Amino acid sequence: MHQSCPLVSIIIPTYNREKFIGEAIQSVLNQTYKNFEVIVIDDGSQDRTREVVLSFRDERVSYSHTTNQGRSIARNLALKHAKGTYIAFLDSDDLYYKDKIEKQVEFLEKNKQFGMVYTAAHCIDEAGNLLNFSYKAIDTGWIYWKIAYFADTTITLPTVMVRQEVFSVVGGFDENMHRFEDTDMWRRISKTYMIGAMQDVTCLLRTHNDNRLENQQPEIIIDNLKYYINKILSEDEVYSDFHKKGISNLLKYYKDAFLTVAEFKENRNKIEELGEYTNKIIEKELIPRRNQGYVFTSPAQLQVSQDLFQQIQSQLHYTHVQLRETQVEVGDILSQLQETQIQLKNTQLQLSKYQNHFLIKFLRNTKKIYTRIGR
Structure with a gap:
């Protein structure tokens, strides 16, 4: 395999999709990029899905049939057999545009800082007609917040390409999940890796009765x-x-x-x-991964820590000003605020190296102050 043309593994889980899976596979075989393997995992289909898949006489297409256990297990099974440098996904009722793989391989080869990349997509109806709805791909970089909480960013599975080594770090799809398992995967990836975005439309996502x-x-x-x-x-x-x-x-x-x-x-x-x-x-002020404190280790968490400190600093400053404008005796409270601000300034740059005990102290101290002044 030539280094400039790395192998791409395209994973297609399917269940009773005899009507659509042939078109889905053909959209992969029509790719301008030719060095790929297609791994079809049939999750217990009872229709003619098997016959449709096996009708493709292409050595790059493999087919496995399992008992019905769900999409996450099917995708994980395919990941175990995938040989590609890059991993892509396609639902068996969706379609790739012919240059999808080529564009994403080129992007990831040129942009080593990204662990995965996603693109824009159009939507089609059951008959393949374009609908007046599409998914954009705008947000890029450390975008954990937007992914985890379904904010402005929606990453659709068929638009994604991931470096294979990423799965060695974050693991496979959560096999306990039968919905949101893809978002959960992007969430876990985005905690450790930057996410790339391409505004190109590379996929057609089909809407029909079964997936509404x-x-x-x-x-x-x-x-x-x-x-x-x-x-x-x-x-x-x-x-x-x-x-x-x-x-x-x-x-x-x-x-x-x-x-x-x-x-x-x-x-x-x-x-x-x-x-x-x-x-x-949501009962604790902080939700640490371990019982007693934790260290901010990933770049995404470091970015979060800086944003958090800015919010605390801003709130402390606002409270400080409000106290100065009141006519009540605030000597002790004001002194506490000043001390807290000094501590905040001195420890802000150390957050990435030390546990967050200072942070807990700031939050609790600020909370007590607000209570005393009736906020």
């Missing part, structure tokens, strides 16, 4: 959303206010989505219960 949100079981979505939120709170070393804001965004997005579901009234209690659940699990 309103046709999916609300109980499964709610249970997986609970599981996903709990993963963020237990795994990610971030300040709880960011969690609260992000989780509110998640809940709002999916509550709004459920308004279009015929079964919404039947599941209203479950959705409200989900909101109460998130309030219960």
